[in-house]
Amino acid sequence: MSSSPKTFDSEFIAEVQRESEQNLALCYQCGNCTAGCPVSFAYDYPVNQIMRLVQAGRKQEALSSHAIWLCASCETCTTRCPNDIDVARIMDVLRHMARREDIVSEKAVGAFWKAFLESVEKHGRVFELGLMANYVSKTGRMFTDVDLAPMALRKGKLGLRAHDIKKLAEIRGIFDRYREQKQ
Known part of the structure; x- marks a missing residue:
């Protein structure tokens, strides 16, 4: 069911509650989650x-939000919630829902996710150098953090070949x- 941004979608609420195993009605908008969030300065919508x-x-507004993609999953929001709502889990569920519907408002983050998952599928775990190459090819961000590569190589954090598993x-x-279930 496609919905306009202002449309009430009760199925969406039920799905978020089911997937996150959280009771959304317990949130009374105290703002503690937002007050503690170290990344809220970059959000289009604060956590609350x-x-x-x-x-x-x-649904459309929530899944189109940049905030769900920029969330660092640090769980400060969860820790600060007076009603013990796992807010970070809800943000994670929203990100998964958005990804399933191909709604990715932060293209670089979406490209990283895709490159990460492709690496895990291909190698069984992350092949860091391959992940970086794939990410660069998806985003065109050739020189992003290139200055960190020599140090990462010296410390053995950036293998030149994938590990066998x-x-x-x-x-x-x-x-x-996952692909079968998505169809």
């Missing part, structure tokens, strides 16, 4: 307003099941 958008069933087929099976 994201929560309010979800409570109001405003056992049961790679099982990991690829996870991705196959």
